[in-house]
Amino acid sequence: MTDFGRTVLPYGSFVRPGETRARVGVGVGAAVLDLTAAAGDIVPEHAALFAGGTLDALLGAGPDVWHDVRAALLAWAEEADASTLEPAADVDLVLPFTVADYVDFYASEHHATNVGRIFRPDGDALTPNWKHLPIGYHGRAGTVVPSGTPVRRPQGQARRPDGTIGFGPSERLDIEAEIGFIVGTPSRLGDPVPVEDFDRHVFGICVVNDWSARDIQAWEYVPLGPFLGKSFATSVSPWVVPLAALDGARVDPPARDPEPLPYLRDAEPWALDLELIVSINGTAVSRAPFAGMYWTGAQMLAHLTVNGASLRTGDLFASGTVSGPEPDQRGSLLEMSWNGTQPLELADGTSRAFLLDGDHVTIAATARLADGSRLALGEVHGEVTA
Amino acid sequence: MTDFGRTVLPYGSFVRPGETRARVGVGVGAAVLDLTAAAGDIVPEHAALFAGGTLDALLGAGPDVWHDVRAALLAWAEEADASTLEPAADVDLVLPFTVADYVDFYASEHHATNVGRIFRPDGDALTPNWKHLPIGYHGRAGTVVPSGTPVRRPQGQARRPDGTIGFGPSERLDIEAEIGFIVGTPSRLGDPVPVEDFDRHVFGICVVNDWSARDIQAWEYVPLGPFLGKSFATSVSPWVVPLAALDGARVDPPARDPEPLPYLRDAEPWALDLELIVSINGTAVSRAPFAGMYWTGAQMLAHLTVNGASLRTGDLFASGTVSGPEPDQRGSLLEMSWNGTQPLELADGTSRAFLLDGDHVTIAATARLADGSRLALGEVHGEVTA
Numbered sequence: 144m145t146d147f148g149r150t151v152l153p154y155g156s157f158v159r160p161g162e163t164r165a166r167v168g169v170g171v172g173a174a175v176l177d178l179t180a181a182a183g184d185i186v187p188e189h190a191a192l193f194a195g196g197t198l199d200a201l202l203g204a205g206p207d208v209w210h211d212v213r214a215a216l217l218a219w220a221e222e223a224d225a226s227t228l229e230p231a232a233d234v235d236l237v238l239p240f241t242v243a244d245y246v247d248f249y250a251s252e253h254h255a256t257n258v259g260r261i262f263r264p265d266g267d268a269l270t271p272n273w274k275h276l277p278i279g280y281h282g283r284a285g286t287v288v289p290s291g292t293p294v295r296r297p298q299g300q301a302r303r304p305d306g307t308i309g310f311g312p313s314e315r316l317d318i319e320a321e322i323g324f325i326v327g328t329p330s331r332l333g334d335p336v337p338v339e340d341f342d343r344h345v346f347g348i349c350v351v352n353d354w355s356a357r358d359i360q361a362w363e364y365v366p367l368g369p370f371l372g373k374s375f376a377t378s379v380s381p382w383v384v385p386l387a388a389l390d391g392a393r394v395d396p397p398a399r400d401p402e403p404l405p406y407l408r409d410a411e412p413w414a415l416d417l418e419l420i421v422s423i424n425g426t427a428v429s430r431a432p433f434a435g436m437y438w439t440g441a442q443m444l445a446h447l448t449v450n451g452a453s454l455r456t457g458d459l460f461a462s463g464t465v466s467g468p469e470p471d472q473r474g475s476l477l478e479m480s481w482n483g484t485q486p487l488e489l490a491d492g493t494s495r496a497f498l499l500d501g502d503h504v505t506i507a508a509t510a511r512l513a514d515g516s517r518l519a520l521g522e523v524h525g526e527v528t529a
Numbered sequence: 530m531t532d533f534g535r536t537v538l539p540y541g542s543f544v545r546p547g548e549t550r551a552r553v554g555v556g557v558g559a560a561v562l563d564l565t566a567a568a569g570d571i572v573p574e575h576a577a578l579f580a581g582g583t584l585d586a587l588l589g590a591g592p593d594v595w596h597d598v599r600a601a602l603l604a605w606a607e608e609a610d611a612s613t614l615e616p617a618a619d620v621d622l623v624l625p626f627t628v629a630d631y632v633d634f635y636a637s638e639h640h641a642t643n644v645g646r647i648f649r650p651d652g653d654a655l656t657p658n659w660k661h662l663p664i665g666y667h668g669r670a671g672t673v674v675p676s677g678t679p680v681r682r683p684q685g686q687a688r689r690p691d692g693t694i695g696f697g698p699s700e701r702l703d704i705e706a707e708i709g710f711i712v713g714t715p716s717r718l719g720d721p722v723p724v725e726d727f728d729r730h731v732f733g734i735c736v737v738n739d740w741s742a743r744d745i746q747a748w749e750y751v752p753l754g755p756f757l758g759k760s761f762a763t764s765v766s767p768w769v770v771p772l773a774a775l776d777g778a779r780v781d782p783p784a785r786d787p788e789p790l791p792y793l794r795d796a797e798p799w800a801l802d803l804e805l806i807v808s809i810n811g812t813a814v815s816r817a818p819f820a821g822m823y824w825t826g827a828q829m830l831a832h833l834t835v836n837g838a839s840l841r842t843g844d845l846f847a848s849g850t851v852s853g854p855e856p857d858q859r860g861s862l863l864e865m866s867w868n869g870t871q872p873l874e875l876a877d878g879t880s881r882a883f884l885l886d887g888d889h890v891t892i893a894a895t896a897r898l899a900d901g902s903r904l905a906l907g908e909v910h911g912e913v914t915a
Contacts, residue, residue: 244671249753270751275694276686280753281667281760285630285841286718295719297836300662300790308661310790332672332762333681359836365656367635367666368754371836374667376718404686404696450683450745450757455671 144231145382145507145519146173149220152213153382153521154178154347156197157234165196165237170382170521171220174228186215198240198346198383202327203456206343209327213387236381238289240325243457245287245377246447247321247353248279250438252397254466257478262361274401277438277446279460282353283374287459290381290523294354296500297375301358313356315483316498316527319464320419320431320474320506321351324440325383326458333451339410341441342386344454348440350380350419350508350523351461357477357497379459380508382521392416392510392518394434403442406449413439416511417520419465419474424503426490431465431474500529530617531768531893531905532559535606538599539768539907540564540733542583543620551582551623556768556907557606560614572601584626584732584769588713589842592729595713599773622767624675626711629843631673631763632833633707633739634665636824638783640852643864648747660787663824663832665846668739669760673845676767676909680740682886683761687744699742701869702884702913705850706805706817706860706892707737710826711769712844719837725796727827728772730840734826736766736805736894736909737847743863743883765845766894768907778802778896778904780820789828792835799825802897803906805851805860810889812876817851817860886915 147153147170157168157175166179182190189212192200201212249255252269255278259268272278288294296312303309327346330336336344353373360372396414417433438446443460464474473479476497480486483496498504507522533539533556543554543561552565568576575598578586587598635641638655641664645654658664674680682698689695713732716722722730739759746758782800803819824832829846850860859865862883866872869882884890893908 244669246756271688272686272748272751276749278749278753279756281669281756283630283667283838284670285844286838288718292718295837298721299836300658302657308790310792332674332678335684356836362658363662363664364752364754365658366750366754367664368750368752370632370665370667371832371838374833374838375836404694406696446757447760450685450742450761451681452669452672452757452760458671 144173145170145521147519148172150217151384151388151518151520152216152220153384154198154201154239155382156237156239158237159234167193167196167198169216170231171223171228172225173231174225175231175234176228185219186212199457202240202325202346205328209346209385210387213385236289238287239381239383241457242284242287242459243455245282245284246279246460247282247463248277248438248443248460249463250277250436250443251464251466252437253468254464254474254478257466257473261477261482274399276407277443279443279447280368282377286374287377287379290378290525292376292378292525293528294376294378294525295528297356297359297371299356299359299371300362302362313358314497315357317355317357317476318421318504319353319355320421320429321353321461321463321465322417322433322508323349323351323379323459323461324443325349326454327456329456330448330454332453335406335451336444336448336454337406338408338441338445341413341444344444345386345440347383347385349383350506350521352378352504352506352523352525353461354378378523378525380521380523384520388518389415389510391512396439397435397437399437406445407442409439409441413441418509418511420507421474422505423495424489424491428487429471429473429479431472432467433465435467436462436465498527500527502527530559531556531907533905534558536603537770537774537904537906538602538606539770540584540587540625541768542623542625544623545620553579553582553584555602556617557609557614558611559617560611561617561620562614571605572598585843588626588711588732591714595732595771596773599771622675625767625769627843628670628673628845629841631668631670632665632846633668633849634663634824634829634846635849636663636822636829637850637852638823639854640850640860640864643852643859647863647868660785662793663829665829665833666754668763672760673763673765676764676911678762678764678911679914680762680764680911681914683742683745683757685742685745685757686748688748699744700883701743703741703743703862704807704884704890705739705741706807706815707739707847707849707851708803708819708894709735709737709765709845709847710829711735712840713842715842716834716840718839721792721837722830722834722840723792724794724827724831727799727830730830731772731826733769733771735769736892736907738764738890738892738909738911739847740764764909764911766907766909770906775801775896777898782825783821783823785823792831793828795825795827799827804895804897806893807860808891809881810875810877814865814873815857815859817858818853819851821853822848822851884913886913888913
């Protein structure tokens with residue numbers, strides 16, 4: 144279980160053993176504050192937001208309320224006796240909010256370059272549009288599942304090496320380590336959300352594992368993009384870290400060339416100095432740096448809405464696979480094993496090109512602050528089943 | 530206003546002038562039965578399903594209840610005095626159900642071939658996967674809007690003829706005439722829905738206009754598919770026609786070559802002899818036949834779930850543009866004007882390559898029964914605004 148300390152104060156939704164009612168929780172150290180029960184004491188003016196047991200009402204309440212609730216929790220946490228709280232390991236953490244639309248971006252230059260080199264070895268690694276806009280697509284909101292949900296290996300069509308079309312369980316099941324952004328404040332149809340309004344609309348982040356069946360995806364994705372290669376499951380961490388907790392991890396984004404169009408120009412630095420640690424069966428196989436992502440969350444949001452598409456409370460948009468420049472900083476097995484040609488060694492002596500049934504995958508995130516200290520931001524976990 | 534006769538009995542959701550409460554309506558002739566008020570008399574055992582004012586509860590109630598309610602309404606409609614009902618024109622028809630996930634397919638061979646010829650004149654018109662699986666992708670559920678909602682011309686990036694990247698209002702705003710399928714019965718994560726269970730999960734159909742900005746789409750869609758070129762608006766007809774009302778319009782699907790994989794083989798004939806009439810500012814510009822679609826709704830559903838993706842009540846999946854073999858049977862302006870090179874003449878003497886501000890687009894659907902008679906299935910309407 145993650146120890147969140149007393150300043151991250153992530154929000155989640157949990158159910159106690161033997162109960163069915165969900166409650167809003169706050170992560171304090173490695174324990175859970177039952178905010179549905181305690182809000183009357185800690186934030187009485189907003190207690191009704193937590194009665195439903197999910198974050199939906201809080202998300203929709205907007206940035207002024209987010210600020211007030213967090214300020215009250217910070218003051219409370221400073222004095223709190225954590226021994227009176229229940230250990231997070233004793234409760235069942237559930238999906239913390241109702242996912243409205245799910246969008247997945249493709250915002251790591253290193254990831255996109257690696258994928259381009261693997262699949263289009265004779266062409267340009269990046270498509271011509273890549274540095275002009277954050278490429279994204281819609282995924283399946285109904286199959287976003289909370290950490291711990293077993294992931295059944297999907298079946299589907301794939302093209303065999305001999306060119307015939309096979310059908311069966313995916314033989315190239317992969318992960319994608321990502322950061323997800325959760326929209327709180329909705330917007331009106333027809334009204335783009337400018338980059339500078341990012342933190343008035345986005346409440347916080349979670350860790351995402353965008354499970355991917357590479358063989359299914361490779362056969363289906365031309366011309367309309369990924370579909371069944373992704374839609375069987377997308378796992379999210381149960382704790383949502385408010386953006387406000389990441390103030391100390393904000394850094395300047397990388398230089399962009401060419402300069403983006405005005406609607407995509409940074410108003411404030413929204414790169415985040417986060418690290419995603421990917422582990423398979425307990426072996427850490429990658430440490431992917433988020434700070435170098437070519438496009439920030441603020442740019443993704445501005446792009447997503449520039450055509451007038453409206454936002455709803457609960458919209459989730461993810462960064463796409465986070466990969467850094469080094470081989471041990473890649474966020475997918477496709478890249479780590481270079482399309483299966485360079486299998487990884489695990490601590491138990493086995494090797495992996497792609498995932499086997501029974502594999503446990505954990506992606507844990509931390510934030511690095513200006514003083515070099517780290518905040519734990521939670522993790523997303525899943526086991527592959529047959 | 531559509532005259533539905535007394536056997537289609539589509540369901541919708543409406544609000545009376547001066548009221549805010551939505552009610553479930555049934556289309557009877559050109560009038561509306563207030564089922565929220567009348568259910569206690571007509572289907573007392575299921576009256577609670579209509580209290581919420583939307584179709585959500587009915588959709589989730591499953592096929593046995595759908596059958597019972599429709600049987601009661603058919604019996605009632607036979608005797609009803611329609612003069613006691615309110616004219617549909619007097620009420621405001623709203624979005625009839627909560628859209629869960631929205632998926633768009635690409636199931637017309639004529640459409641896909643036309644698009645391939647226009648955009649890839651030197652390559653094969655169809656991609657290698659096209660006849661092996663119904664290609665589909667996820668769209669934006671949050672911007673599915675009811676008929677009558679004005680559609681603001683989206684802005685976005687596009688590549689100019691000289692290769693530079695421009696930004697501004699779309700100059701190639703288009704329509705796509707489609708049929709949408711609405712899921713009632715959910716399914717469990719990991720469990721594919723076989724073709725033979727189609728009508729146990731799908732409640733009914735609606736007419737869809739999948740507005741498309743071709744210039745935005747052309748620049749963004751490689752490699753991850755359409756995004757902002759589609760996500761600004763998708764309009765649906767306000768009346769949902771139950772599948773059961775289309776029994777008489779079921780016909781054999783076209784021959785498929787190669788034979789589809791077992792999970793995509795027809796269990797029963799689910800091609801539907803429908804026609805979509807597209808009108809711009811009152812000029813009928815196309816009559817697109819649905820019966821010849823290469824893939825049926827049952828196949829789309831089986832494919833959508835074959836990887837274990839679960840269904841939710843309110844999932845909407847659309848057929849993709851319906852185009853027939855003839856030039857006057859095409860369901861998009863891209864095809865009708867052959868990418869703008871052959872503008873259409875309208876009755877007012879003007880011509881159109883793509884849509885202009887102020888244009889009114891209506892797509893109306895009918896079903897042809899074995900005796901040659903036609904059932905009206907409703908229409909979707911929208912005006913383009915600047």
